Amino acid sequence: MLSELNALDQEFPAFFSAAIFILGALIGSFLNVCIYRIPAKKSIAFPGSTCACGAPIKWFDNIPILSWFILRGKARCCNAPYSIRYPFVELLTACLFLAAWLQHPHAKAACLLVFIPLMISAAFIDFDHMEIPDRFSYGAALSGVVLSVFVPSLHGIVEPNSLVAGTKGLFESLIGIMIGSGLILWIALAAETILRKEAMGFGDVKLLGGIGAFAGWEGAVFALFGGAVIGTLGFILWLIAKATVPSLRAKKGSDEDDRIVGKQMPFGPMLVAGALVYLLLLEKEVDQYFELIQRLAQ
């Protein structure tokens, strides 16, 4: 069976890429449900998709990415506008799945297909509600540790003895959790002392621990500092977009308005962006950079 799948992969390389992309879009569609229902303490399984007016959404109006464009962003039943965020989350998940598949050997890519949905959910829920439900950060930490034992190549470990490899993977993952959580905790404590106000929530501490379980300590460190840079750039772009597109502007005094003025900034989406840039784009470069620093320090 496995050799037949490999033969299929070699004969039609685009087949699996397309399948992974579609899988990502379908999972993205489910993530939209999770992002909306989990903070509201609603079941993610029942009822099926319904419109805000209460009418059930037919399957052919619920095709990931495409339906929003076919319906031009309006519900068929009552013409209520649908946020463009729904197709965006679906497209984002699909693209990240495809990137993981194309960037990494299949075993590592499969691990990342577990990581990506957890991170997308955490990032969007944090953006909406300024909180990260524990199930995503603990979920990432736990699944990261387990996968690191069974797929040590997740951390670049190549080792003929699978017992040794699994033990090394376990340590990489645990060190990632400790460094990730510890680093952000100490920075938050220092910031609180200096600024004399609460700088960061425990949600971020747990989330960076979960990221470390998959990305190792190098990935956790990059997610924190790289994420801060990416977040700042994204924030500037968002401000420019707001200033130029009137429909994006938040109402004065709304939650979102408060956030834009800088009273409250969710840090989770930045950590997630940093983690994904590391795992899908810059892993080799970042690891080489840390190795260089270690060599210079000796």
Ligand SMILES: [Zn+2]
């Ligand atoms: Zn409706």
